[in-house]
Amino acid sequence: MKKTKTFPKGGVHPKENKISSLKPIEKLDLPETVIIPVSQHIGAPSKTIVNVGDKVKTGQLIAKAAGFISANIHSSVSGEVIKIDLIEDPSGYKKQAIIIKVEGDDWVEDIDLSEDIKKDINVEATEIKDRVLSLGIVGLGGATFPSHVKLSVPESKKVDYLIINGVECEPYLTSDHRLMLERGEEILIGTQILLKGLRINKAFIGIENNKPDAIKHLTELAKNYNGIEIISLKVQYPQGAEKQLIKAITGREVPPPPRGLPIDVGCVVHNVGTAFAVYEAIQKNKPLVDRVVTLTGKQVKNPSNYLVRIGTPIANLVEASGGLPQDTGKIISGGPMMGRAITTLDMPVTKGTSGVTVISESESTRETVLNCIRCGRCVEACPTGLEPYLLMALSEKNLMEKAEQERIVSCCECGCCAFTCPSRRPLLDYIRLGKTKVMNIMRRRQ
Amino acid sequence: MSNIIIYTIFSLTAVGVSAAVILYLIAQKFKVEEDPKIDEIEEALPAANCGGCGLAGCRAFAEALVKTKDLENFYCPVGGSECMANIAKILGIEAVAKKPTVAVIRCSGSKEHRQKTNVYDSAKTCAISSSVYSGDTGCQYGCLGLGDCVDVCKFNAIYMDQVSQLPIVIDENCTGCGACIAACPKDIIELRNQGPKLRRVFVSCINKDKGGIARKACKVACIGCGKCVKACPFDAITLEDNLAYIDFEKCKLCRKCTLECPTGSIIEANFPPKPVKQEELKEE
Numbered sequence: 001m002k003k004t005k006t007f008p009k010g011g012v013h014p015k016e017n018k019i020s021s022l023k024p025i026e027k028l029d030l031p032e033t034v035i036i037p038v039s040q041h042i043g044a045p046s047k048t049i050v051n052v053g054d055k056v057k058t059g060q061l062i063a064k065a066a067g068f069i070s071a072n073i074h075s076s077v078s079g080e081v082i083k084i085d086l087i088e089d090p091s092g093y094k095k096q097a098i099i100i101k102v103e104g105d106d107w108v109e110d111i112d113l114s115e116d117i118k119k120d121i122n123v124e125a126t127e128i129k130d131r132v133l134s135l136g137i138v139g140l141g142g143a144t145f146p147s148h149v150k151l152s153v154p155e156s157k158k159v160d161y162l163i164i165n166g167v168e169c170e171p172y173l174t175s176d177h178r179l180m181l182e183r184g185e186e187i188l189i190g191t192q193i194l195l196k197g198l199r200i201n202k203a204f205i206g207i208e209n210n211k212p213d214a215i216k217h218l219t220e221l222a223k224n225y226n227g228i229e230i231i232s233l234k235v236q237y238p239q240g241a242e243k244q245l246i247k248a249i250t251g252r253e254v255p256p257p258p259r260g261l262p263i264d265v266g267c268v269v270h271n272v273g274t275a276f277a278v279y280e281a282i283q284k285n286k287p288l289v290d291r292v293v294t295l296t297g298k299q300v301k302n303p304s305n306y307l308v309r310i311g312t313p314i315a316n317l318v319e320a321s322g323g324l325p326q327d328t329g330k331i332i333s334g335g336p337m338m339g340r341a342i343t344t345l346d347m348p349v350t351k352g353t354s355g356v357t358v359i360s361e362s363e364s365t366r367e368t369v370l371n372c373i374r375c376g377r378c379v380e381a382c383p384t385g386l387e388p389y390l391l392m393a394l395s396e397k398n399l400m401e402k403a404e405q406e407r408i409v410s411c412c413e414c415g416c417c418a419f420t421c422p423s424r425r426p427l428l429d430y431i432r433l434g435k436t437k438v439m440n441i442m443r444r445r446q
Numbered sequence: 447m448s449n450i451i452i453y454t455i456f457s458l459t460a461v462g463v464s465a466a467v468i469l470y471l472i473a474q475k476f477k478v479e480e481d482p483k484i485d486e487i488e489e490a491l492p493a494a495n496c497g498g499c500g501l502a503g504c505r506a507f508a509e510a511l512v513k514t515k516d517l518e519n520f521y522c523p524v525g526g527s528e529c530m531a532n533i534a535k536i537l538g539i540e541a542v543a544k545k546p547t548v549a550v551i552r553c554s555g556s557k558e559h560r561q562k563t564n565v566y567d568s569a570k571t572c573a574i575s576s577s578v579y580s581g582d583t584g585c586q587y588g589c590l591g592l593g594d595c596v597d598v599c600k601f602n603a604i605y606m607d608q609v610s611q612l613p614i615v616i617d618e619n620c621t622g623c624g625a626c627i628a629a630c631p632k633d634i635i636e637l638r639n640q641g642p643k644l645r646r647v648f649v650s651c652i653n654k655d656k657g658g659i660a661r662k663a664c665k666v667a668c669i670g671c672g673k674c675v676k677a678c679p680f681d682a683i684t685l686e687d688n689l690a691y692i693d694f695e696k697c698k699l700c701r702k703c704t705l706e707c708p709t710g711s712i713i714e715a716n717f718p719p720k721p722v723k724q725e726e727l728k729e730e
Contacts, residue, residue, distance in 0.1 A: 092580025096653075343564040343579070366567045426569040433574050 004209055006234035006245040012416045014171045014237055014337065016210055020296045021174040025182055027307045028320055030102050031118035034077050034311030036051040036062065036350040037086055037097040041144040043069030048098060048311030054081045058248055059108040059287050062098055065133065071146045071351075076289035076309035077191030079103035090333050090342050098312070099347075112284040117185050121193055123282055125226035128197035132278060136351075140273030141165055141176075141240065142334060144352040147278070150268050151197045160266035162203040163249055164191050164275050166218075167233060167240035169208060173355040175292040176272050178305045180207070180214040184221050187272050190279030193229055194270060201227045204249050205272070208235045237337060239413035242269045244383055256384075256410040258442065273354070293317060293349055297358030299325035308349050315345035318354040329364030337415050359397040370423035378417035378427060384410050388417035388427045404438045411435055453615070481512045483536055490532045491522060496600050498523040498623025517542045524601075525619040526627035547617050547622035547637040549604070553589040554612030554650040554711065560585060560664040571597075576631035584663030587653045589634055595626035617644045617716070638694045643716060647692060647699055649674075650713040654687040661709065668711040 039045035046063035053341045056062060057077040063073040086094035107113060123131070133148035153159055164187070168176040180187060191203050205222075207215050209232045219230045231249050232364035238244055242262055243254045252265040262269055270278075273291065280286040291308055296303040301322025302317075308317065314333070316325055324345075330338040333347070336357055386407060394403040408431060417427040487508040495503040499522050501510055511520060511533060518542070522529050529628045534541035566575055566582045572594040580586035591611040596604045603619035604626060606612070613626075617640075627635045638646060649668055653660040657669030670688030682696035683703060692703070692712070704712045 088580070088586075091578070093586055338576070341564075369569075428576075429569045429574045429578070432575055433571075436577060 006236045007248040011236040023304040025305045031312045031316045036311040037221045038063045040350040041071045041138040074287040077102045078106035105385045116284040135281040141271035163269045166206040166207040166272040169237045169240040172296045172357045173294045173335045186279045187275045188256040190275035203228045206231045208233045210235045292356035295321045311348045327361045329361035330359045367424045377420045381416040381420040392427045392430040395430040483512045484508045492524045494524045496623040546640045548620045548640045553634045554666045555588040555664040559666045594629045598625045598629040646715045651711040673706040675707040676701045
């Protein structure tokens with residue numbers, strides 16, 4: 001085996017806590033009602049095309065993409081639309097959502113529901129893009145960037161490699177891990193479909209070496225597929241971040257924003273979950289109506305991985321794994337590093353929910369913020385090579401010109417700085433605030 | 447020995463004189479002609495450097511003023527009309543009088559009125575809190591109570607009330623510079639006319655949710671019932687997106703609306719306490 005690769009600068013190694021990694025993916029029962037928000041992706045919210053009282057089938061289009069960077073949304077159950085209302089999203093602000101009363105699971109006819117693996121790819125490259133768009137596939141790693149955009153390569157750019165992200169560097173979460181173990185074949189076919197869509201023939205699947213079983217399994221399977229190479233990576237957060245992954249695998253460095261995109265260095269990155277969704281979309285004609293979600297936490301009775309329909313309330317997941325533990329302090333949608341705390345369990349699972357982490361009271365409380373002692377740990381930990389302590393100070397003092405010079409917009413918001421700070425300073429909170437302000441200033445300047 | 451002293455004095459004097467000549471010539475060459483009125487105006491300004499005029503400090507304001515012929519778009523909220531009249535005199539143009547304004551906090555959702563639904567434990571500034579999520583109560587419009595407005599006020603005109611966790615404006619100190627308005631991420635603070643004897647009537651709520659939802663989140667929310675709109679004899683109140691708004695230009699401070707408001711979200715500030723009506727006394 002080759003020497004394990006990783007990105008060269010910064011990074012941290014939080015406790016992995018992958019407690020649910022041995023639990024096979026379970027299908028979660030349908031809830032009584034599903035709540036499907038119309039903005040589950042980055043970009044413009046989709047436009048609702050159903051009315052209250054309409055009967056919908058599973059897989060039926062209920063909201064249409066509004067613009068290039070937007071995605072279609074399909075009903076994840078069959079039943080009656082009972083309400084189109086404003087529902088709190090994870091940020092607490094109210095956004096439009098379609099609420100469907102579940103009456104059963106009656107799928108749209110032309111969706112292939114069989115479990116058979118279909119290997120032959122009988123579609124043209126342009127059709128792949130159209131199907132990915134029409135079936136509402138978005139990046140399932142958490143950022144939910146509409147996938148068809150990544151398949152539309154501008155003519156001036158050339159793509160060399162497709163990188164499939166199976167890193168899952170986020171502590172606790174195991175949904176990608178389980179998917180790779182149980183749906184490895186499908187992921188590889190999905191990868192081939194994406195390769196065909198991009199008209200290239202070299203793909204890497206990056207997996208951290210804390211998942212040796214997944215690496216072994218996929219390497220074994222990949223022997224039958226041309227041009228797919230499995231890369232074992234050293235465990236290091238934030239390896240799952242696009243830029244760090246590209247650096248780790250190809251050694252290429254994505255230029256800093258506002259211009260820098262992976263495509264500028266000839267790479268396109270997709271998550272393993274997305275590769276699986278693409279397989280289902282192209283080979284089975286199945287829209288993105290479900291995803292694997294990890295429900296985990298040290299105190300949770302039965303942490304596990306569930307195949308959940310989009311729109312299922314998180315409360316149902318919690319119930320399935322044995323209810324909320326007594327001393328719950330925070331419930332996080334996503335993992336502890338990148339996720340965000342939610343305020344109510346009524347919130348639905350969306351396309352971007354890769355996991356739900358329940359954290360105990362004692363672990364979730366922020367400790368008192370102390371003064372910066374200039375130890376430089378945050379500088380060492382920053383994978384982008386910024387000076388977080390300085391950026392925080394500039395943001396606090398509202399010195400945005402200086403912050404721009406110090407490249408605050410390059411921050412990838414991984415949170416390594418705040419994680420490593422011995423004075424527990426809220427570095428990322430301030431940097432994120434400054435970054436938003438600087439981005440606004442830059443936009444206005446244009 | 448004395449020779450050395452004499453040489454030193456002569457040579458230093460020579461250096462000094464030649465340097466003075468060079469400096470004088472350079473100063474003449476690169477002289478910046480400045481309107482003397484700038485200094486004069488700067489003198490007349492209150493020197494608060496608050497940015498309330500929209501420019502970076504009093505000097506910048508003075509520089510902008512000498513170039514203009516029309517005072518329509520220039521106003522120093524700190525100095526007020528009196529100060530602007532002085533400046534107009536210096537410039538020899540006509541002054542435009544504006545009514546003095548004061549900041550009002552349009553949220554009454556104190557701790558007892560607005561239940562906390564979660565705990566916010568990140569950096570203690572409203573800007574960060576509001577960028578992360580809607581807030582620690584059921585109302586997504588209401589005050590976050592972390593005091594960004596207090597921090598930016600240069601005139602000690604706002605303080606955070608410890609009991610209600612809401613900011614309170616000290617009317618006498620408020621100059622209406624608008625710094626707090628820019629700092630508030632929720633757009634709760636509004637500049638309103640000071641009104642006679644600082645008396646004001648305003649809707650102290652900006653919740654645009656439907657009545658039921660707003661009321662559930664906060665006991666003193668405007669529920670958009672429209673009773674005040676009907677009660678107002680001067681057409682000063684409008685109702686939009688389930689929220690009433692009182693136009694301070696039209697409001698005659700009759701206070702009929704405050705009697706009608708079922709949730710008590712309309713506030714009357716600085717009025718003397720109401721005399722108890724005769725009928726009510728009889729009933730007792």
